[in-house]
Amino acid sequence: MEKTLDRFVWRYSARQQIVIAALTVVSFPFLYLSLELPKRIINDAITGAGVKQQVFGLELGPFAYLLLLCLAFLAVVLANGLVKMRLNTLKGITGERMVRRLRYQLIERLLRFPPRHFERVSQGELISLINAETEPLAGYIGEALALPLFQGGTMLTILAFMFIQNWVLGVASVALIPLQIWLIPRLQRQINQLSKQRVQRSRKLSERIGELVSGAQEIRLQGTQRYALAEMSYRLGEIYYIRLRIFQKKFMMKFLNNFINQLTPFFFFLFGGWLVIEGRLTLGALVAALAAYKDLTDPWKELLAFYQQRQDARVKYEQIVEQFTVAHAYEGPFYDQHTPPEGALAAPLVLSNVATVNDLGERVLSGVHMEIQPGQWVAVVDENQIRRDHLLSVLTRLREPVSGRIIIGGTALEDIPTPVLARRLAAQRSEPFIFNSTITENVLYGLNYRPPAELLPDDSFDPEEALAAGNSPDRFLGCWWDYQSLGLPDERALLDWDLRVAKALEADNILFERGLMEIFDPRAQPKLAARLLEARRRVRDALAHSGLEEVVHHFNPESFNPGLSVAENITFALQSRLSGRGGRRRVLTALIALLEAEDLTHLGEQIGAELARRVSRACLDDPGGIHVVERFEFLDVDELERVQRLAHKATEQDPASLKPEERDELLRLFLSIIPERHGPDLIGARLQVRLVEARRRFAETRPSDLAIVPLDEERYHPGLTVFDNVIFGRIVQGSAVAERRLHQLVRVIFDEMDLTRAVQLLQAESLAGIHGARLPVVTKQRIAIMRCLVKRPDILILNDALSAFDEDTQRQIRRNIRALFPLMTVIWMTRAVADESEFDQVIHLETMAG
Numbered sequence: 001m002e003k004t005l006d007r008f009v010w011r012y013s014a015r016q017q018i019v020i021a022a023l024t025v026v027s028f029p030f031l032y033l034s035l036e037l038p039k040r041i042i043n044d045a046i047t048g049a050g051v052k053q054q055v056f057g058l059e060l061g062p063f064a065y066l067l068l069l070c071l072a073f074l075a076v077v078l079a080n081g082l083v084k085m086r087l088n089t090l091k092g093i094t095g096e097r098m099v100r101r102l103r104y105q106l107i108e109r110l111l112r113f114p115p116r117h118f119e120r121v122s123q124g125e126l127i128s129l130i131n132a133e134t135e136p137l138a139g140y141i142g143e144a145l146a147l148p149l150f151q152g153g154t155m156l157t158i159l160a161f162m163f164i165q166n167w168v169l170g171v172a173s174v175a176l177i178p179l180q181i182w183l184i185p186r187l188q189r190q191i192n193q194l195s196k197q198r199v200q201r202s203r204k205l206s207e208r209i210g211e212l213v214s215g216a217q218e219i220r221l222q223g224t225q226r227y228a229l230a231e232m233s234y235r236l237g238e239i240y241y242i243r244l245r246i247f248q249k250k251f252m253m254k255f256l257n258n259f260i261n262q263l264t265p266f267f268f269f270l271f272g273g274w275l276v277i278e279g280r281l282t283l284g285a286l287v288a289a290l291a292a293y294k295d296l297t298d299p300w301k302e303l304l305a306f307y308q309q310r311q312d313a314r315v316k317y318e319q320i321v322e323q324f325t326v327a328h329a330y331e332g333p334f335y336d337q338h339t340p341p342e343g344a345l346a347a348p349l350v351l352s353n354v355a356t357v358n359d360l361g362e363r364v365l366s367g368v369h370m371e372i373q374p375g376q377w378v379a380v381v382d383e384n385q386i387r388r389d390h391l392l393s394v395l396t397r398l399r400e401p402v403s404g405r406i407i408i409g410g411t412a413l414e415d416i417p418t419p420v421l422a423r424r425l426a427a428q429r430s431e432p433f434i435f436n437s438t439i440t441e442n443v444l445y446g447l448n449y450r451p452p453a454e455l456l457p458d459d460s461f462d463p464e465e466a467l468a469a470g471n472s473p474d475r476f477l478g479c480w481w482d483y484q485s486l487g488l489p490d491e492r493a494l495l496d497w498d499l500r501v502a503k504a505l506e507a508d509n510i511l512f513e514r515g516l517m518e519i520f521d522p523r524a525q526p527k528l529a530a531r532l533l534e535a536r537r538r539v540r541d542a543l544a545h546s547g548l549e550e551v552v553h554h555f556n557p558e559s560f561n562p563g564l565s566v567a568e569n570i571t572f573a574l575q576s577r578l579s580g581r582g583g584r585r586r587v588l589t590a591l592i593a594l595l596e597a598e599d600l601t602h603l604g605e606q607i608g609a610e611l612a613r614r615v616s617r618a619c620l621d622d623p624g625g626i627h628v629v630e631r632f633e634f635l636d637v638d639e640l641e642r643v644q645r646l647a648h649k650a651t652e653q654d655p656a657s658l659k660p661e662e663r664d665e666l667l668r669l670f671l672s673i674i675p676e677r678h679g680p681d682l683i684g685a686r687l688q689v690r691l692v693e694a695r696r697r698f699a700e701t702r703p704s705d706l707a708i709v710p711l712d713e714e715r716y717h718p719g720l721t722v723f724d725n726v727i728f729g730r731i732v733q734g735s736a737v738a739e740r741r742l743h744q745l746v747r748v749i750f751d752e753m754d755l756t757r758a759v760q761l762l763q764a765e766s767l768a769g770i771h772g773a774r775l776p777v778v779t780k781q782r783i784a785i786m787r788c789l790v791k792r793p794d795i796l797i798l799n800d801a802l803s804a805f806d807e808d809t810q811r812q813i814r815r816n817i818r819a820l821f822p823l824m825t826v827i828w829m830t831r832a833v834a835d836e837s838e839f840d841q842v843i844h845l846e847t848m849a850g
Contacts, residue, residue, distance in 0.1 A: 001321055001324065004314070004317070005140075005313055005318070012101060016093075016094045017145040017146070020090050020091060020094065020145060021145050023083060023146075024146050025149075027080060027084065028153050028154075030076050030079050031157050032157050036161070038073065040069055041066065045062065045069050046066070087150075091146055092142055096142075098469075099134050099138040099141065100471060101471065109326075114398070114399065127206065127210075129324070133203075133319075134320065136313065136316065137317060141313075144310075147303075148306060150299075151299035151306070152299070154299040155299045184307070187252070187256075188307065188311055190249055191249050191308070192311045192312065194242055194245055196315050196319070197242050198243060199315070200319075205235045208231065208232070209232075257304065343416070344424055345425055345795050345825075346409075347410070348408070349372040349407075350370075351368050351404065352369060353368070353403060353405075354368040354406060355368070355401055356390045356393075356399060364390045365387060365401075367404075368391065368404070370841075373825075373840075374794075375823050377814075377818065377826045377839045377840050378826070378827050378828065378839060378840060378841040378842075379829075379830065379839040381844050381845065382846050383831050385430060387845055389799065391845065392829065395827070397413055397414065397418075419449075425793055426446065426791055426796050427788065428784045428785055428787075428799060430800040432780050432783065433771070436768065436770045437768065438764065439765070439766060439775075440495075440498070440765055442772075443498055443783055443787050445787055446788070447482050447485075447790065448480040448482075449480065449482040449485070450481070452477070452479055461477075481494055486790075496757070499760060500820070502760075502786060504817055505782050505789075506809065506813055508760065511763050511764065512747065512759055512760050515761070515763035516746070516759060518759075519577075520718070520722075520762060521718045522715075522718055530716075532716055535749055538753070539749055540728070543745075546741075548738060550732070551732050551742055552731055552732065552742070553730045553731070554727075554728060555713070560683075560688035563732075564730065565672055565674045567591055569691050570594065570694050571587070571695070571706075571708050572699075572710060574711070574719035575587065575708055576707040576708060576719070590702070592667050595667060600690065601663075603687070605650075607682055607683070608667055609650035611678065611679075612644075612646050612666065613650075613651065614679065615640070616643065631677070634672040723743075778804045781802060781803070781805075784801070785802075792821070794825060795825045797827045798826070800830060801828070
């Protein structure tokens with residue numbers, strides 16, 4: 001990266017800056033004419049009325065001459081405006097393109113940082129540097145040459161015009177400029193120092209806010225909100241007082257500058273008026289000079305503002321470069337975009353006298369020796385996780401050893417091309433990283449090597465513009481999976497291979513079970529929906545022959561379903577997931593009107609009040625309300641206090657005497673009851689019959705625009721899980737053994753229909769959440785190992801890879817991996833090994849460490 005902002009600007013935008021400068025120079029004649037023509041209009045056409053004028057050999061009358069000058073003035077203004085518009089457009093393009101280039105360089109630089117650098121610098125600070133602190137540079141870069149040239153040229157043009165009118169006026173207009181040139185930079189330097197402090201404090205605040213977000217749960221658990229808020233108050237106060245001092249100095253500088261600017265008109269009126277009185281200056285010339293001076297102040301202000309902007313931009317750029325200049329950063333190429341990497345690492349791996357140190361210079365590894373033959377399984381045992389992490393880092397070239405060498409097949413590790421190492425060596429760290437994308441995208445992330453061959457429509461990307469900004473010209477949208485390097489013909493084969501790897505990790509049944517709990521829109525996958533409807537019919541027949549019908553509350557339009565809410569029973573439908581708050585409110589209003597028509601309002605309010613009391617009692621045993629919300633899922637934590645107050649009020653007085661909005665809230669609670677989950681005694685048999693009767697009335701009077709989707713045995717429902725769709729009902733709670741049998745029955749039918757893979761892929765397409773927040777630890781570890789295995793590496797390094805699993809499961813997974821990859825070299829790093837006979841070598845790292 002260039003060390004100074006000026007060098008950066010000139011290196012990457014010299015051509016554009018020269019074009020902008022040329023356009024700037026072109027605008028000066030138009031500017032001079034825009035000053036000269038008004039003087040001619042006043043002196044020659046208006047003051048000299050009645051005198052005919054000669055123009056290019058033609059004699060023009062007073063009005064014709066006035067019209068010609070006015071049209072010329074209009075043409076000059078139009079031409080000047082068009083030049084300025086083009087000029088400003090070029091400046092904007094250049095500025096934004098250069099900021100895009102700078103951000104890309106910073107992001108690329110970030111990927112080259114040694115891993116230990118991220119232990120000292122927070123992601124919040126880096127995000128702020130790349131995103132927020134580069135934003136103001138766009139305005140400066142676009143005008144780096146053009147603005148001082150344009151405004152300086154404008155000033156000189158105006159001054160030349162004024163000196164031509166009268167040298168006294170010219171001297172008066174520039175008399176105070178030297179004072180401003182001396183005073184303003186001194187004040188600006190003080191502001192720059194304060195701005196530098198503000199940037200540093202703001203960056204630290206970003207770091208602390210990022211830590212606050214990551215540690216929000218810990219803060220709540222420890223009850224340290226007051227301490228955290230005090231720290232935020234302190235840091236915000238630091239920035240406040242720095243900005244206050246900046247404002248004071250900035251507005252003092254502005255006051256002095258404005259005062260000096262207003263002194264010049266004083267000289268104009270005094271000396272210019274005296275010259276007019278003496279007859280040594282025309283009134284038109286004085287008026288034109290006054291107008292010109294008014295125009296002179298604008299470019300002078302712009303030049304002063306540009307000086308301030310330049311100093312601020314220079315400080316920002318230097319701080320950014322300083323933060324991204326990191327020792328021991330990787331400097332080699334990430335990839336070769338012309339030829340795919342060739343090479344294999346199925347060769348002996350030898351470590352000789354390898355040693356590493358931490359950031360304090362303390363030895364972590366010392367004198368590590370090991371020799372591993374191709375295809376061997378080696379266990380590296382050490383209780384100290386830091387030592388294992390250091391060994392993994394040096395084997396993957398994420399950390400440089402301070403001494404010793406690592407040789408693979410006679411080639412030093414540092415001489416192996418990075419693309420070859422990335423493809424042929426796979427490693428999982430003790431804390432796997434999960435991206436905020438689908439499970440499939442996480443698993444196949446390590447195959448994102450080949451830019452898409454089939455280009456998708458993308459109006460926001462232009463390869464030529466990307467190259468002009470020094471960015472990657474590769475299109476992002478599309479399939480990047482390099483299945484051809486694995487010898488696979490297409491994406492389908494790749495997904496089949498993915499599922500084979502999942503089976504080796506004992507994850508195929510888990511994927512299937514979780515896939516059964518997925519919800520999808522049948523319009524997005526009509527073929528799968530049609531196949532699942534066929535499976536529904538086969539499951540229904542199988543249930544009749546297996547004696548499992550009693551395990552399911554079938555959706556029957558003629559009977560009450562205790563697995564559905566009261567509202568869902570009345571509508572025999574589910575709320576649309578796209579309905580929004582307004583749609584839910586319209587459904588509630590329609591149901592409350594129906595309850596009144598069916599004379600169920602009073603009973604509904606009483607049952608709603610009883611449910612509110614149950615919620616209130618549950619809150620006494622769960623102050624945080626987390627378990628209450630899990631049980632009564634139609635409520636959120638913020639509503640619990642309101643429901644408790646409503647329960648207390650409904651206990652002391654008859655619900656009929658409550659306010660209308662409180663009675664509506666009781667009815668909402670009544671309509672939200674799922675009897676099997678919230679209390680079978682709340683909805684008795686007689687009430688169930690009345691609710692089914694209300695269902696018939698609702699079907700007759702239902703408004704057509706309600707955001708609900710009816711339950712139909714001949715249609716796949718977008719609001720139900722795959723499992724609930726195929727059994728077309730809800731499973732009876734409390735029958736775990738029968739539920740397992742039912743799941744086994746469904747699995748058999750899906751296997752027969754070749755639907756298992758499709759359901760597994762449904763789960764694989766679900767989002768993992770930020771850092772895998774939606775996934776349990778065992779799933780994260782499986783995803784991380786699958787990410788390694790799908791690449792079919794020659795060498796696999798796993799560090800505490802299956803720590804969340806019991807020893808029997810770990811042993812079975814190791815057997816499955818060995819059967820699937822018999823020639824792969826595996827280095828299994830762990831705290832302890834229960835059965836050393838599983839491995840070809842067992843190396844105790846602590847005996848070598850310093």
